[in-house]
Amino acid sequence: MAELRHSLLLLFAISACSQATSKTKVTIDNNLSSCIMINDTKVVYIDDLPLLELSQKKIKVISECGCKSKIAEYSSQLEMDGYNSKLLNAKVIFDRKQVKIPLATDKKIIGDFNVVVTFSCSMPD
Numbered sequence: 548m549a550e551l552r553h554s555l556l557l558l559f560a561i562s563a564c565s566q567a568t569s570k571t572k573v574t575i576d577n578n579l580s581s582c583i584m585i586n587d588t589k590v591v592y593i594d595d596l597p598l599l600e601l602s603q604k605k606i607k608v609i610s611e612c613g614c615k616s617k618i619a620e621y622s623s624q625l626e627m628d629g630y631n632s633k634l635l636n637a638k639v640i641f642d643r644k645q646v647k648i649p650l651a652t653d654k655k656i657i658g659d660f661n662v663v664v665t666f667s668c669s670m671p672d
Contacts, residue, residue, distance in 0.1 A: 573650075596654070598649055634650060
């Protein structure tokens with residue numbers, strides 16, 4: 548019985564330290580696909596903040612895709628009943644193989660709906 552109790556405590560400790568993942572489907576619309584290849588995406592939650600974790604491979608610098616700098620832009624939209632609802636617009640730099648970007652401000656906003664993420668050149672402010 549003591550072994551079972553210790554096993555359960557270990558299980559709870561491991562699950563408390565891990566990130567929650569989601570079954571939310573993410574569709575990538577990559578306008579920079581000739582320069583940046585997006586691979587292996589998944590949604591993770593850290594303190595109820597939904598993040599898109601992705602692996603990327605730089606094919607060539609994004610200035611060769613028509614961008615004015617190394618700063619790209621992304622937007623996230625919720626797919627709901629045949630229409631899209633905007634969530635976030637932000638800037639991103641693809642300088643690491645693994646990138647995490649916020650999808651929304653809270654997991655309750657996404658719920659069970661799918662998300663479309665669009666990558667493009669950043670426009671001057």
